[in-house]
Amino acid sequence: MAGKIVIDTERCKGCGLCVVVCPKNCIVISRHSNKNGYFPAQVTNADCTGCAMCAIICPDVVIEVYRDENIVPIEGSSKKTELTKERA
Amino acid sequence: MKTVFTRTPTLKDCPTHYCPGCGHGIAHRLIAETIDELGIRGRTIGIAPVGCAVLAYNYLDVDMVEVAHGRPPAVATGMKRTNPDKIIFSYQGDGDLAAIGTAEIIHAAHRGEQITVIFINNAVFGMTGGQMAPTTVLGQVTATTPQGRQTTSEGYPLQVSELLALLPGAIYVERCSVYNPAQIRKTKKAIKHAFELQVSGAQGLSLVEVLSPCPVYWRMTPVKAMEWIENEMTKVFPLGRLKG
Structure with a gap:
């Protein structure tokens, strides 16, 4: 895990823009709504590289991105996680 | 782990009232980041639109x-x-700048006022219920143009x-857009350049137009709205530096 994102799910409005821009398909829309009634984005950090694409496009600035500078991500290791399978 | 991205101090830590997928949130963040990067938070005055x-x-x-409205x-x-010595910027939508405030912006530019204008163009009157704006593209369905x-x-x-x-x-x-992360980075550069010009005392008005999505009144999902900007709106409003 070279990167990590933290989503403030209570503030997320579930627009889904981060889901589309994530190059590693790490983000999915949750099946459970938050207190405001939106279905927020949720993350499986397994393949996250900390590229911050999701944070750049997030209109509500609810994503924080962290990156481990010591780990170099292996190219092509975009194995699908359980959550992305669920979405498909 | 090193923090790569977090909320900038000038953007207040509170939820916005904008609809899901609205481009205003992105534009606000870019302005806040620019103000923090230039270190002008203490001497900046912004003007909110109607x-x-x-x-x-x-x-x-x-x-x-x-x-x-429009002023x-x-x-x-x-x-x-x-x-x-203050840094003055106005943040205006297309109803504010391109409809009721056309005279003000044309004459402010004509007089060469040293201000920065951030113009958010979403091709529709969002607040009042999705009516046609002057910037609505041909064939676009709105509340007042049901046939396009x-x-x-x-x-x-x-x-x-x-x-x-x-x-x-x-x-x-x-003219910039926010339809993908690469364009958002370009928009950030443009906004920063516009502010830098004012900080350096350049004689004239700087304006950055941002093509922004309005998923609710375009009757699209936020993702489709971003695609619509890329494929349709940029045909009428081509991106790029028009002057300067």
């Missing part, structure tokens, strides 16, 4: 003024002339940036 971004003063932690360039003129905008009855989309680029008083005019 429109969806009317509550922008709740989200940006700088001095803000709310003015009458931010007029108020900014007075503010900049009486406080030349026709040239015979509603005329053509108004390209304000091209108009302003003709005036010698406007020193920098650029």
Whole structure:
């Protein structure tokens, strides 16, 4: 895990823009709504590289991105996680 | 782990009232980041428009003024002339700048006022219920053009940036968008350049037009709205630096 994102799910409005821009398909829309009634984005950090694409496009600035500078991500290791399978 | 991205201090830590997928949130963040990077938070005064971004003063932690519909360039003129050391920017939508405030922005540019204008173009009147705006593209369905905008009855989309680029008083005019992370980075650069020009005391008006999505009144999902900007809206409003 070279990167990590933290989503403030209570503030997320579930627009889904981060889901589309994530190059590693790490983000999915949750099946459970938050207190405001939106279905927020949720993350499986397994393949996250900390590229911050999701944070750049997030209109509500609810994503924080962290990156481990010591780990170099292996190219092509975009194995699908359980959550992305669920979405498909 | 190193923090790569977090909320900038000038953007207040509170939820916005914008609809899911609205581009205003992105534009607010870019302005806040620019202000922090240039270190001008203490001497910046912003002007909020009438429109969806009317509550922008709740989200940006700088001095803000709310003015009458379409009049931010007029108020900014007075503010900049009486406080030349302050950095004055106005944040205006297409209803504010391209409809009721057309005279103000044209004359502010014509006089070469040293202000920065951030113009958010979403091709529709968002706050009032999705009616046709002057910037609505041909064929676009809105609340007041249910058959799509026709040239015979509603005329053509108004390209304000091209108009302003003709005036010698406007020193920098650029049109950007927020439809993907690469374009958002370009928009950030444009906004920063516009502010830098004012900070350096350049003689003239700087304007950045941002093509922004309105998923609710375009009747699309936020993702489709971003695609619509890329595929349709940029045909009418081509991206790029028009002047400066």
